[in-house]
Amino acid sequence: MHIPVVNFRPVLEATRQTWEENLRQLMERQWFILGDQVRAFERDFAAAMSAEETVGCGNGTDAIQLCLRAAGVTSPKQEVITTALTAPFSGIGIISAGCSIRFADIDPGTLQLDPDDAGNRIRKATAALMPVHLYGQPCRIDRFARLARQHRLALIQDACQAHGAQYQAKPLSAFSPYIAYSFYPTKNLGCLGDGGAIATNRKTTATLLRQLRDGGRRGGQVTYRAGINSRLDEMQACYLRAFLPHLKSWNEHRQAIAALYDEALRDCPGVQLVERTKDSVCHLYVIRAAKREKLRAFLAERGIGTGVHYPVPMHLHPTFAACGLRKGDLPHTEKACREVVSLPLWPYIPRAAALEVAEKVREYYRGSTQRKG
């Protein structure tokens, strides 16, 4: 059986009628930027995320950049504390706002940014915190909100992997007015190209973000501030509007498959599960695996796709050399980067496919123990 790491086809099939109708309306209307589709999607996405407003933009990286610009964190003298275990675009979003980046280590159990370590690194130059809700699991956002209040810092939430996630029955919008989402195709809510949005409960922030994403304009041809050009386009909104009503049930399916993987791999030698709370919307199913690359090759030979999120911690990317950290400086992050593997997971993955994947992982470690013995 061929089991890819993600599969869009069933998503497209299940929603075809709706996106075809949305596209028909768009072609009829012929208004391709910031029109009815985006407006309707922003309204529905806000309701689905329990936020007052959402503001569409070009991608998740820009959503982060726009949040920082709206919070006034745009100077190289201002630092943003974040995790080094995330998509490099989290960091690119930060530096593209013009500020500096400072990495803190992760909690080795959950792999989320550690609020204690982040708190210890706050100094005079710190202007913002940006924890990431990694793999769909909300981080300890209550702790970060407290740190932000105590130290008067902006709190940006990178929720690019966590559409629909809540923290202990509270919406993410309850913790800060800057929540960045990506609609990259593989996300829990993805479009068929690039797209992103910011959720906020603050009307004034939403208004500012609408100007900043549209070149600083207020609807006309005059620009009032140095914004960027980063708008969610109408065509992507046609797909997103068709997918959004399914987000809850797709997330539930992801959660059920993640629970199945947990059960099947809990006592597997060579495998360590990542701690997960019931709040996770399971964007990725990640394990820590001994001899990771050999396991991946074994699975690939049997038609099973895997991913690594992420192989190189951000403080060791040449782009972020200015952060001043070297190998060994973030030990929990660096160890995780050597061990993490993402197993196949998508909205309609059959249970039988996940069981097959888990069985092959077990088979690999049975064989590898025997080979060693």
Ligand SMILES: Cc1ncc(COP(=O)(O)O)c(C=O)c1O
């Ligand atoms: C955690 C995280 N942050 C930021 C981004 C950037 O989103 P985008 O690719 O839409 O710019 C991504 C996706 O790549 C992500 O997974």
